[in-house]
Amino acid sequence: MKRAVSGMVAILFVSIMYILYSKYIGPEANKPVEDEPESLVTLKVIMPGDLSARMGDFVENELNDRLKKDLHMKLELTYIPWSNYQQKLELALSTGENYDLFWYGAPFVSVYYTKNYIQPLDELLNQYGQDLIKHIPAENFEQNRIGGKLWAIPTQAFTSAGKFSSVMVRQDLLERVGVSDIKTIADIELFYEKMHAIDPSYYGYLETDRGHEMLWRELTDRNYSSLDERLLFMVDEDSGEILSYVESDLYKKVAQLRESWVTRGIIDKNLVGNPAAKIDQENAGKLLFRVGAVSRAMENLQTARNADPDARLREYYFEKDKPKFITTPSNEAFMIAAASKNPERAMMFMNWILHSKENYNFIIYGVEGKDYALENGKIKLLTNDQLMYEWMWRNKDYFIAPASVEDDIIDDMLKNDENSRISKLFGFHFNEAPVKHEIAQVIAVYKEKFEPINFGLASYEEFYEDALIALKKAGYDIVFAELKKQFSEFKLQKSEAKPKVERNRS
Template sequence: MKKKKGWLSLLLAAVFLVSGCAQGNNESAPPSSGTGNEGTSSSTDSGSNDGSALTPAKLKIVLYGDESNRMKELAKTSFYDTIKKEINAEVEFQFLPWTEYGGGKTDLMLSTGEDFATYTDANYMVKSVAKGLYADLTPYADAAADLSKNVDEASFKAFQLEGKQYAIPVGNKPNSAEFYSALVRQDLLEEAGMTQVTSLGELEQFYDKVHAIHPELIGYANTDARRLLQYDYTDKNLYWQNDFIALDESVKDDQIISWFETEEFKSYANLMHGWYEKGIIPKYAATNVPQLQSDWNSGKAMFWAGTAARPFEGAATISQAVPDAKLVNYFLGSGRPKISRGTYSTAFFVSTAAKDPERYVMFFNLLQKNQELYDLFAYGIEGTDYTLDENGRLTKITTDSLIPDWLLMNKNFMRFDNTVPDEFIAEYKAWDDGAIISKGAGFNFDNTPVKNEETKLNGVFTEYLAPIGSGFSDYDTAFPKALDRLKAAGIDKYIAEYQKQFSEWYAKQQ
């Protein structure tokens, strides 16, 4: 059966964030309030636009990436005034390089007792909570009352440990089947005389034809295709917990899979080695992986791993190089439900050194409170930074990034550029239809009992397993030594501990 395709012409004018729907009716409840963490209450009616009754507060929000000039301006003017009015707080936005996320400077700020908040993933949360570095935000759930109506309840659960809320999720967007589709340059596909890609054979045919026309282009702009290729190497519906462990979502059980010790990994590695030998994955990738991303952004690659939003995320970048580029998501098979980790974009934690954790939660609430505030933080000032037509479609006047668009993306507030076809908007909104939440969603592994083993395993992964999985090394030649190293590093102990914790958690969910 052929998969329905979604598409978007990446015109230079389409420097946009996403969608013009009105505020939704998601009535997901916030996590229940607790009393385990006593703090100074500064709450007020979250529907009020007047925070003057609150004691003044100073907050520091850490974001990652480059700070634009327009962001600097708004942080001192409109953002400042609005936040002051809403929650009587002064917010300092500090930008750090992405290399400092989940470690580096972020770890240093936590360990030295700085008062700040930033975003996290579940694994970093578990490690940091074990060290006592994240504040328990459970008592402040009411301060996120508006946000909780626009963010799914399951997203809150993903950042809970033993019933306590350690991070507040932000975002509500289609997230299922991330990287399970091939994001194809449709303009190149059509130039090669093809109309669609529905199988591995057709994807490789697409490469051959385009390579004959444009030998200067690379094929796949990544070194990991285990998700999009799984229709060809397994009958299971695999979903990965981390690099070492997968779940089969087609069966309802608590069994984890040691990925590298499976026949599926062998089949996958052989497929990738074939791509590397054929040139679909360029030879330089073995020593210069970052160049793959650069080539994709500059329009020098044929396809990438797709998501619901990738046809328009980064549109401005690629369209600067190729104004007529079009991107389409294609699945290389059918019949398997899309798997989702949840609909959140990320989640904010607050450092334990924070003087007023609740005021931070009130700030997070503003990010997803209503259309007016969303427009301000995502797009800036109407008439100066963007305009809206009669249908609520967006035209950007300034292209500077403000609070990162990927972070805020919420289907209840997102606006589409007026060049985006209605067909694409409808498909994007329906992307998660029929999707199922992973049976591992909400599980957070405590690595304390196997911390040393995990460190060694990560070293084995980098040195031995990643080159095999990326296709750089032949499986039959390289895997025996890699398996020996894997065993010596303690993979059996690690898998046993993970299985023990997962089974205990899974039983409680039933």
């Protein structure tokens, strides 16, 4: 009897095991695991801008089909409009929301490191990022190292000297008023006046959060680079000294020039402080000029031509013989959130993009024959819908020029790093932790008191003195002293460091 019962138990056990594991034996074993939707990893990514109809369709279908096959994952994109990207991104990061990967400019790496929003990437990069290492120069990674650890992937590997210190203009409209190029600030002013006389619906606009360095090229004979986008401090590239920009005579010159531009209508005061309205005006083709970014003439051309098929764009530097400086070889940084549940997949996804030219073209341009075509070695877009931002991942190993962009514009861009120098700020990160309370107060005062002066809305003569007193009271001198201390230590370490191999390329 016992033997019969034991036999029945054994048969029952074998039957249960067969049911549980039958999918791994026989014909079922040949089916890939990724056929099971419930086992796919969902990678949650935050991006700036607006999700186009084609991008939404592309992600849900062709892209996720490929990622399912190659990485056993599904991509879930959350787009935040440019106008409030920083605010909503930081809210998500500070509350520990379930996101894995996000983009921001390189200056924010140290900010988010200080706030513990991101995680170190060295082990992930070494294990899953071999194609990133292969196609991105070693010095690009160095700019995102803090405390000996890597905190962001510098995804762009292209020309970068003088970024945000040029001016981009509507070249077709410039020629329409009888001017061939831009050499000086006076040329920009004349361009606006002539075009405004023909058609006052066009406007001249210089970003209020950038553009100081563009004007510095002409307004001073010194070579300066700003520490970051907050425009409080700058470095003298010749002496290597950190200076207080807001206390300089140069700040006064810039503020007074911008105030005159508001009076003349070159800066539209109705657009200042309204990012959404500014973007709407640019999308409507009413932009005469804005701050350049090495390749912005190429990047923004489709937007301009959506409004005006004859639009042409070009970038110029004031005092073009002055050197351009490389402060960050890549201004684009992808960071993995500290709260990420899938950091390995996040790194695998970034690596996948640069794994091959096929992958690179696929995620940026879409499906060949449907979204783009290759003509004489150039990319011809077959849809106006934006897919992945090409500039975030532009890589000289894979770059293909757009068919719609004139050769001289591409030539300008490819030769941009000529007459360039490495900035004294290259590789420096200001650790704000020792003065985090003071810097929070300083930034609050800066936004309230200084930004209206920066924008040209508040008179320098009338409001500057009180603004500076308030800034000092908030702890500005304490922040400045800490910055100078850290920068001195950085320069000492740099001078003592042994020379490194310039590039780690295969």
